[in-house]
């Protein structure tokens with residue numbers, strides 16, 4: 001469920017699993033305006049859904065609607081996955097946190113969150129899952145830079161002294177001596193300008209992660225790769241969180257295989273401004289006005 005939602009790669013991803021595991025079922029994008037979220041979530045059980053995922057802008061509000069949520073979701077303040085329990089009640093969790101760590105570890109098995117200072121840029125929903133995951137994995141110093149300082153302060157208050165909020169102007173200097181850089185802002189997404197960040201002070205050994213996955217290689221990742229930094233794109237995070245959802249919904253534990261990745265990659269533009277999904281192609285841009293893209297959005 002999202003608003004808008006038609007850009008989502010989740011149907012391609014989950015329907016791949018249905019086919020792969022020969023399960024009868026289908027995953028459908030549900031364009032739900034915020035004022036209908038409660039009714040839509042309550043309709044899942046009578047309609048026979050096993051659960052759903054939630055995306056912008058529903059993650060926070062849904063937490064107040066479900067009957068129960070796990071500790072991680074409550075700490076983060078947002079749910080991204082709902083399970084319909086046998087009695088029809090709703091249970092929520094945040095599977096983005098698992099996606100973030102598992103994705104890095106699959107590509108860099110020796111990675112450790114406590115290897116040195118981490119710089120997280122952004123303090124929105126994605127950042128909350130990233131910071132939670134880093135803290136859980138033992139990160140001792142997380143330098144948090146967000147355009148709106150108050151949001152970084154609020155996140156730091158919630159997650160404790162290892163999270164150090166910074167002024168937005170200090171983001172370039174914060175890279176000095178860092179072992180990890182994570183972009184969690186929407187900058188670098190198709191239709192958005194690149195993240196304005198100078199990498200000069202970032203050690204070339206630092207791992208650079210972008211959770212944006214449209215395009216697959218954001219301008220930040222291109223710049224990092226060109227100066228020799230190891231990089232991780234955001235698609236793996238999406239794939240890994242989907243696996244967590246399948247365990248919860250169907251008791252199946254899928255793997256992120258090269259074939260799965262290739263299937264979803266084929267639907268994504270590789271670089272901003274290249275091929276599938278470019279502005280104008282109508283395949284993945286979130287409309288600024290959802291109603292302009294979704295027929296009869298009120299129904």
Ligand SMILES: NC(=O)c1ccc[n+]([C@@H]2O[C@H](COP(=O)([O-])OP(=O)(O)OC[C@H]3O[C@@H](n4cnc5c(N)ncnc54)[C@H](OP(=O)(O)O)[C@@H]3O)[C@@H](O)[C@H]2O)c1
Pocket residue numbers: 056096099121122123124125126127146147148151184185186187189211212213234235237238239241
């Ligand atoms: N790979 C995955 O599985 C995954 C999971 C979650 C999210 N994501 C991606 O992560 C991105 C962010 O998602 P989200 O849910 O965290 O969104 P969000 O809650 O709306 O947060 C957006 C963040 O971007 C910052 N931002 C927006 N415009 C900016 C600008 N012009 N300059 C600097 N910062 C700016 C915001 O700063 P302010 O606080 O100042 O507004 C905020 O920190 C999206 O591309 C989303 O698709 C990927």
